[in-house]
């Protein structure tokens with residue numbers, strides 16, 4: 001339920017109302033906009049007398065939120081959320097380019113890729129240390145050593161880093177990681193989401209292989225309900241009957257999510273297509289659709305990559321994609 005307060009309501013009046021609602025067992029979120037303040041009520045709202053609330057002097061309207069996601073809902077929080085990672089911002093008009101290899105393979109590899117993508121203008125460095133592979137016999141990532149190497153690349157380039165967590169028992173290893181990625185396969189690992197909700201770290205939450213946008217938002221809600229509102233959503237393609245591409249990029253997810261939620265939306269055209277030749281056009285299309293960021297896989301030698309070489313761009317290809325995407329952003333402004 002939301003209660004929109006009238007313009008001119010004083011902070012004292014707002015606080016009085018908030019206290020009254022809290023005394024009824026509600027959790028109250030205050031969203032202060034330029035013109036109006038919105039109170040978002042979470043909990044058993046059947047205990048709140050809508051008529052009474054509506055009749056209060058300072059209340060303009062009261063509405064029930066029919067969607068099951070509340071804190072992620074734009075109705076709760078009309079303003080775009082801007083996730084801040086040091087000097088980098090994502091959302092609310094701020095765009096970030098995330099680039100790097102699927103997996104961290106060696107110090108030389110990650111430093112070479114990090115240096116190249118930084119030179120091209122990437123904002124954030126990606127690199128998998130814990131890899132969720134379909135086969136238990138495939139390369140599983142360098143794990144804690146991978147995170148250590150990623151931190152070396154962060155030190156060398158100044159780029160903030162993002163890497164995937166698979167199990168909460170490894171959380172201590174992520175202390176200096178700037179954004180924790182929850183991969184598609186863990187989108188509905190609710191225990192993991194709740195534990196990440198207890199941290200203040202920015203979380204990039206990828207859409208599951210066969211999950212609806214509402215399910216994605218409910219997963220974001222799991223993190224938010226524990227107190228962490230620093231969430232970036234990521235569309236990375238979904239399973240359909242088409243097999244030519246690795247997945248099917250659901251580009252309409254971008255405007256749909258922007259309608260439904262205030263959280264920033266990033267697109268990953270690498271996992272969506274599975275082919276390096278398709279990444280430039282889909283990255284451009286994602287920017288045109290209004291994505292708040294793009295995450296692409298870049299490898300210094302894609303043919304020899306230990307993971308996802310077929311969809312990895314060379315640093316030269318990335319340079320061009322980055323320029324193109326930024327030109328498209330300019331046109332949109």
Ligand code: PEP
Pocket residue numbers: 102128132182183184185206236271
């Ligand atoms: C990744 O980004 O390295 C990854 C494993 O992606 P996804 O979870 O989308 O498959």
Ligand code: MN
Pocket residue numbers: 102103271297307308
């Ligand atoms: Mn990958």
